[in-house]
Amino acid sequence: MVSQVVAEEKPQPQQLLSKKAGCNSHGQDSSYFLGWQEYEKNPFDPVSNPSGIIQMGLAENQLSFDLLEEWLEKNPHALGLRREGGGSSVFRELALFQDYHGLPAFKIALARFMSEQRGYKVVFDPSNIVLTAGATSANEALMFCLADHGDAFLIPTPYYPGFDRDLKWRTGAEIVPVHCTSANGFRVTRAALDDAYRRAQKRRLRVKGVLITNPSNPLGTTSPRADLEMLVDFVAAKGIHLISDEIYAGTAFAEPGFVSALEVVAGRDGGGADVSDRVHVVYSLSKDLGLPGFRVGAIYSTNAAVVSAATKMSSFGLVSSQTQYLLAALLGDKDFTRSYVAENKRRIKERHDQLVDGLREIGIGCLPSNAGLFCWVDMSHLMRSRSFAGEMELWKKVVFEVGLNISPGSSCHCREAGWFRVCFANMSAKTLDVAMQRLRSFVDSTTGGDNAALRRAAVPVRSISCPLAIKWALRLTPSIADRKAER
Numbered sequence: 001m002v003s004q005v006v007a008e009e010k011p012q013p014q015q016l017l018s019k020k021a022g023c024n025s026h027g028q029d030s031s032y033f034l035g036w037q038e039y040e041k042n043p044f045d046p047v048s049n050p051s052g053i054i055q056m057g058l059a060e061n062q063l064s065f066d067l068l069e070e071w072l073e074k075n076p077h078a079l080g081l082r083r084e085g086g087g088s089s090v091f092r093e094l095a096l097f098q099d100y101h102g103l104p105a106f107k108i109a110l111a112r113f114m115s116e117q118r119g120y121k122v123v124f125d126p127s128n129i130v131l132t133a134g135a136t137s138a139n140e141a142l143m144f145c146l147a148d149h150g151d152a153f154l155i156p157t158p159y160y161p162g163f164d165r166d167l168k169w170r171t172g173a174e175i176v177p178v179h180c181t182s183a184n185g186f187r188v189t190r191a192a193l194d195d196a197y198r199r200a201q202k203r204r205l206r207v208k209g210v211l212i213t214n215p216s217n218p219l220g221t222t223s224p225r226a227d228l229e230m231l232v233d234f235v236a237a238k239g240i241h242l243i244s245d246e247i248y249a250g251t252a253f254a255e256p257g258f259v260s261a262l263e264v265v266a267g268r269d270g271g272g273a274d275v276s277d278r279v280h281v282v283y284s285l286s287k288d289l290g291l292p293g294f295r296v297g298a299i300y301s302t303n304a305a306v307v308s309a310a311t312k313m314s315s316f317g318l319v320s321s322q323t324q325y326l327l328a329a330l331l332g333d334k335d336f337t338r339s340y341v342a343e344n345k346r347r348i349k350e351r352h353d354q355l356v357d358g359l360r361e362i363g364i365g366c367l368p369s370n371a372g373l374f375c376w377v378d379m380s381h382l383m384r385s386r387s388f389a390g391e392m393e394l395w396k397k398v399v400f401e402v403g404l405n406i407s408p409g410s411s412c413h414c415r416e417a418g419w420f421r422v423c424f425a426n427m428s429a430k431t432l433d434v435a436m437q438r439l440r441s442f443v444d445s446t447t448g449g450d451n452a453a454l455r456r457a458a459v460p461v462r463s464i465s466c467p468l469a470i471k472w473a474l475r476l477t478p479s480i481a482d483r484k485a486e487r
Contacts, residue, residue: 020170031395032057032161032411039405046431054435057405059217059373060426061251061290063347067340068289071330078329081322094321100314102131106324109331110298114283116337117250122262124300130310131324132297133317135247135284136166139211141313142280142299143171145306146241152176152205153243154196156188158376158412158419160217167211176200176207177413185367186219186376187227188212193234209241209278210234215248215258218412218421219376220352220369222252228264236275244281247297250288250341253349254370262300277303285327287373288344294323348373348425351432355424358436362443373425377406380418382443391417402442404435 035057044052077084081091101107104126111124132138147153149172155163156178167173178196180186193210200207210231214223223231235242244261252258265272265279272279280301286292296319299310331337355375356366367376383390388410395408398420409419424432 030161030164030411031392032407035395035399035405035407038399044403044431044434046434051403053399053403053405054431054438055405055426056423056435057407057421058426059287059423060292061287061344061348061373062426063351064290064340064344067343068330071333071336075329075333078326081325084329090325094325098318098321100131100318101311102129102319103321103324103328105332106328107131109328112334113331113337114249114298114300116334117288117341118258118260118263122260122266125302128300128302128307130299130301130307130314131319132299132310132314133295133319134286134292134297135245135282136162136297137314137317138282138284138297138299139163139166139243139245140171141310142243142282142306143167143173144313145309146243147171147173147208148206150174150205151208152200152203153208154178154193154200154210156180156186156192156212158186158218158409158414158421160213161407161411161413163211173208174200174205176203176205178210179415182367182378182416182419185221186216187224188231190230190234193231197238207238207240209243211243211245212261213245213248214261215246215252215371217245217248217372218374218407218409219367220372220374221367222256222258222371224256225259225264228259228261232261232264232268232272232275232279235278239278241278241280242275244279246281247284247287248372249283251345251348251373252371253345253352256370258371277301277306280306288341294327295319296323296327351424351429354429354432355422355436358432359422359439362436362440364439364443374421374423377420377422378418379420380416382446383418386417388417394418395420398439398442402438404438 036055039053039055039057042052043049044054072079075084077087081094082089107126107129111126111129114124115122130138130141132141143153152174153167154176157180159177163175167175176196176199178188178192180188180192197207212223212231214228215221216223231242242261246258246260249258249260260281261279262281265276268275280299280303282297282299284297285294286296295317299306301307301310352369352375359366359375359377364382365378367378369375379394380386383394391408391410395406398404398406407421409416409421412419412421427435
């Protein structure tokens with residue numbers, strides 16, 4: 001009897017991966033990230049590539065590196081891993097395994113710096129700080145702590161596009177947009193919160209909290225105290241959490257200034273005892289100090305259970321001991337941090353004003369802002385049609401014809417077409433001038449001095465040069481399912 005051997009079907013490559021690895025919910029095909037890809041293919045350099053794309057989609061603070069470098073030159077012991085005064089080496093201590101609670105000296109220095117950023121109106125207890133590898137890890141860790149798979153957080157729009165990745169991809173949490181409008185400067189209202197809460201219930205989602213960015217990314221505005229009080233009242237009434245992402249706290253350069261959610265909680269009757277264990281702050285040194293590459297983030301919470309759980313989770317994304325040692329010395333220098341914060345804010349304001357004035361001369365307006373490393377720019381009058389398709393058509397022109405990578409409002413879940421986030425702190429003043437010159441030439445050549453002419457023009461749209469072009473084109477306007485989810 002001849003045995004019959006049946007050949008097993010060879011599994012496809014994607015079948016060898018987990019469902020999570022193979023799913024397409026990471027968000028990398030968002031126009032926010034696609035713009036970065038195009039910039040990386042053709043980056044601007046004033047000497048070697050003057051016609052390249054200028055990166056205006058990256059909220060990076062490069063305005064005060066000289067201040068940090070000057071401090072390092074004066075304090076070589078910190079970088080040389082020696083005790084202050086040129087003492088003994090701490091290399092062996094730092095090279096060995098460190099408790100994932102973090103170096104005590106660094107947590108003490110970070111707590112003091114966070115208090116300084118808030119005018120000492122809030123006092124931070126180092127024992128309530130959980131160190132993470134950047135704010136991305138901090139936000140995700142809080143999602144794991146506070147929400148189960150399928151639970152939801154309400155987030156006011158427009159919001160940082162990376163949240164679709166940071167909060168949802170691995171945790172399985174859901175985001176329900178709180179729709180804000182330009183009618184009141186995109187400020188969140190109680191009516192909008194109630195509407196989002198009802199929509200979540202209609203989808204049978206359990207709402208576990210509200211997440212805000214204050215100062216706002218992408219608006220570049222600080223949350224007024226009255227708005228924060230309303231938000232705290234809302235979470236108190238619903239018995240849910242509030243996460244306040246305050247990574248831009250030190251960038252507020254003009255009135256009304258920055259008010260922390262913790263300051264509002266402390267000002268409530270009874271010191272906010274009814275809600276204090278459900279308000280959590282995320283912070284990092286990526287924006288205020290311009291150190292995103294150091295990967296230093298933090299969660300602050302007075303909820304012992306949250307601190308305990310988040311500390312365990314932090315073992316998957318620790319801050320290196322060398323980094324903590326260096327920053328403990330830097331942040332511990334009170335005279336330096338005081339002068340740095342003041343000068344950094346002055347420089348941010350100066351560069352902000354350069355962008356706003358340059359856009360105004362071209363005939364482009366911005367939402368009035370007082371913080372952040374970007375402006376929320378209204379370019380709706382430059383679109384051929386007041387629609388998301390018109391917004392994406394204009395975005396492609398700006399990226400490919402003008403050579404500026406900016407972020408379209410639709411990537412931030414803005415419901416009003418024509419808004420764009422434009423960053424200004426990751427380049428020199430001369431490069432920003434080049435960007436404004438390019439934009440002026442584009443507007444003038446397209447409109448002939450009359451912006452209304454742009455709507456009548458029939459300029460061919462250049463196709464995007466990446467493998468995701470077809471899928472991306474289908475995502476230019478939110479799908480029916482996406483719109484239903486956001487209603």
